[in-house]
Amino acid sequence: MKLVKMSLAAAMLMGVSAFAVDNVKISGDAQVVYGTWDADGVGYDAVAVDTDGALFDKDSSAADAALHLNVSADLLPGISAGASYTAISSLGLENNFVSNVWASSHTASVPNGNNYANTPTTQAVLGIGGAKVENSSWFNEAWAAVTLGHTTAKVGRMALDTPLAFTETWSVEQNTFEAAVLLNQDLPDTTLVAAYVGNGNGTEFFGDGGANWSNVYSLGLAYTGIVNGDGAFSTYGTDGAYAFGIVNNSFKPLTVQAWYYDVTRTAQAYWIQADLNMEGIMLGGQYTDVDAGDLTGLDADNAFAVMAGFATDAFTIKGSYSSVSDNGVGAGWNTATNLFTAQSKLYTEAWWNYGYVAMVDATSFNITGEASLSGFDLGAYYTSVSNDTMTTHEVNELTITAGTQLLGALDATLAYINTDAKDQNNGDAYNAVQVYLTLNF
Template identity: 25%
Template sequence: MKKIIVSAVVAAMALSTTASALEDIKTSGQAKLWYETNDANKADLFTVAPSTGEVVFKLGMTGKQGNVGFGTTVYQTSSMGLEGTLVGATRDNTSSAMYVGEAYITAPLIASTIMKFGKQELDTPLAFTETWNATPNTFNAAVLVNNSIANLTLIGAYVGQTNTGITGTSVGSFKTSGEVDDQYFGGAFAIAGLYKNDALAANLWAYQVNNVGTNGLTWFTAAAQPLDLSVNALWADASMKAGVVNLTGTAAYVTHDNDNADATSAFALSADTKVSDVTLFAAASTVSEGDLPVANTATGFKKSKLPTEGVYTDGLYVAQPGATAFKLKASGKLGTTGLALQGVMNKNSHDDTDTVGALGLSGLAPAHETTEVDLFITQKLGDFSLTGILMNRSFADSVTDDAKGGNYIRVIAAVNF
């Protein structure tokens, strides 16, 4: 299979240089090292057991023939033989995997409408590509985008498959599983209207995710659920400028069609401004005690578009039912070095003996009460981009604090070619 993929990529590149019918051929590539270690659960930093790592090679190509465009991205992931000596695990579900992450076409239809069809990255509030990991998750989807009305973009999408191992996915830290061939439940539909002018930007999304019970992913605590259970959701956000401050408000509503459904609603507000060369950011969010989180349905709710999440205090915490979260961040540059410092605090309104949210994520309510402080350092060294993230996590629950609390260090080194 690897030989077939490599041969296809080489043949496509050769074709790009010889076939005059193809236009605007562009190739891109990246080599990346992703490494993380921690001292949680009585471990030592930089030892094998608590450390994960991956080397990723990415090769992409885009172009068009007439009005029809295309794009493809191939990934090769490997521990480079360091698993068991430097790291205890990789960030991909398959060792030394080569797979096609993107393979799509774009084509104009009628009335200022463009179709994008095939394997692709998505950026929607409740089903999106997460880029924090060694490799991103992608989707088999069909997306229609219409721009026939000034300042308004209309979107319709169908999502059929993903590559995050969504079947039987467990608590949180998703890993891509190579080819984009895992069923996205019974398929998901999304429609959206995105409006933007000089004074205001507003986005409205509506979702229906079908048959979420068919592949064993229990999204909420219940004695039983029908196999044809469907989830419906709304998401709205709006941004405006008030003097020198940028304001954004967010609201979301998520429910399902079980007879005993308890809908979840979420609200958030964020503000940012620039003081000299420093950008200051503040955000708050709250989620009601419903059945479902308000986070990425493609990755076991790992990440959320709520503005309060941190590196680890993410969709598994701030987007869970009963959560109230606050975030402060300052970012800027010291010479050529980028620096950012942020703090996130998450509380939960459930009783201490209540299990919180989908899958009983992280257990009882006190396990969701957490504080995180993150320091980001970025630097260019020649052609290499370096990112270091220093994290400290603490929990109100002593058992959870012993297991997950502590210091975490993540290093990402990448070079584009």
């Protein structure tokens, strides 16, 4: 679910320990998500049409269901393998309960007849009732790993979690990569990472120009989307990408990491971050530089972010600030998905409206409060982004969430989101309500 966030260093170290599984391990989850909004228009990335939005109205709602199955096993001493399978279905909710799907991995066909005009704009007005939505399924992971001493090599289709190229886990669909990764922990409290990424199935900004995007986007039916139609993989960047990183935790309260990326013939970037967590006091700093001049001819952009907070077993409160220079294409977004909606690892990232904090000339701040109370996980998140260069990409977002566990295994989360963005809903503020149900097994 979108609420779950993990530090980059922890995720990388978890990836190393995950190779050591006992025999065969099977896990997974089943998810149902629902979203409704009172903004005008149809869908998150909709064709511009004039329809009146209302909360819980069919044409202003989206839903999807997903099944994720994971299996991993030790094949021989030091050799392991794993695979993950994803299936996405609308469960037939379209045409009677909602008019939009949550995921972009669907494909849709439009009937030709007297009652339907086969154009994206008209179909967006008609909603999904004028289109047949197909289920989607694919192997999002299929990998093998070899461990010798403190060195592990992992090859195949896999999830990645690095600052500028990562798997986004907030949706029912998750983008993954076809890659080769080498991790070494011979140095005390240090992880060295080298990776080559050949392909990805995210809706990638530096990729094939959207050739594999599902047509639920062009029909204005996708509420969200980070995965190509039917999970199709294509070349990452123009000729693949290289990434190198070092994560150090010698002083236990402090985690320091540095990364360098080379998206072949497209862009170069680096990311530096330090996070301190000592007796509940949290301090952090981030700096990144992205040079996409090979692709755009523009100057490099950089971004920095700072964070301060305090955490106890009962609550967490923190504030953060970030700023992006005004030279190029922005800095700090996930290069594996589309620039204008990609999630960012910057501390200031919004809970729902991704993409704004990493834009050219964006100045952002975020205030986050989380608490556990009587079996409920409560959260309040406020993000504000101003922009003197891209003035249409300013946003104020307030999100309030409540989550709990039902029947011992069913995670349920309710979210309310108020969005005031200049490039959405004709610049007027609007509301959204989302429900996430996840059955883990």
